[in-house]
Amino acid sequence: MNAIEAIFTRRSIRKYKQIKVDNEILELVLKSAMYAPSARNEQPWHFIVIDDPDLKNRVMNAHPHAKMLSEAPVAILVCGDKELEISPDYWPVDCAAATQNILLSAHASGLGAVWLGVHPRTERKKAIREIFGLPSHVEPFSLVAIGVPDEQKDQPERFKPERIKRNSWNS
Numbered sequence: 001m002n003a004i005e006a007i008f009t010r011r012s013i014r015k016y017k018q019i020k021v022d023n024e025i026l027e028l029v030l031k032s033a034m035y036a037p038s039a040r041n042e043q044p045w046h047f048i049v050i051d052d053p054d055l056k057n058r059v060m061n062a063h064p065h066a067k068m069l070s071e072a073p074v075a076i077l078v079c080g081d082k083e084l085e086i087s088p089d090y091w092p093v094d095c096a097a098a099t100q101n102i103l104l105s106a107h108a109s110g111l112g113a114v115w116l117g118v119h120p121r122t123e124r125k126k127a128i129r130e131i132f133g134l135p136s137h138v139e140p141f142s143l144v145a146i147g148v149p150d151e152q153k154d155q156p157e158r159f160k161p162e163r164i165k166r167n168s169w170n171s
Ligand SMILES: Cc1cc2nc3c(=O)[nH]c(=O)nc-3n(C[C@H](O)[C@H](O)[C@H](O)COP(=O)(O)O)c2cc1C
Pocket: 010, 011, 012, 013, 014, 065, 066, 114, 115, 116, 117, 118
């Protein structure tokens, strides 16, 4: 699958077969995250792989829209490290790029994934910080639930030509 096809056919997948995710594919997905662009190439991220059922349960209880974690064989917590930043306050932007790379790489590898928002929701961040023992300079950014897809979704129409301006807002 090429990059364009991956972008257009990726959808949020929330149902998974009860099959383990291959470790090599998981590593490829994590490597893809680390190839994301970042401000001044600061690469301020850390990734926590979550495959422990008790931990997944605790996360589900801390996050109001994460029920699919009970079925997902694995999840990745994307974190930003403020001590690794070169350009202040860019860590969420960098982590968003890394999260998108995870979604696209998982999809291109035949897996299904969904982005679960953590940052900037203070209550979710506090609970997740406690569950994973994050130090104060490390911010939880997103969770990505991943598994072998057990649902198929069509490609929606999202192209809105009227959202494109040329050279000026008033064009
Ligand atoms: C910042 C962000 C937070 C999201 N949080 C959740 C979430 O908590 N739970 C969930 O099921 N989906 C979540 N999603 C997935 C969106 O619902 C999904 O991307 C959107 O509906 C578009 O569908 P698609 O991903 O299939 O194109 C999130 C997506 C983003 C980008």
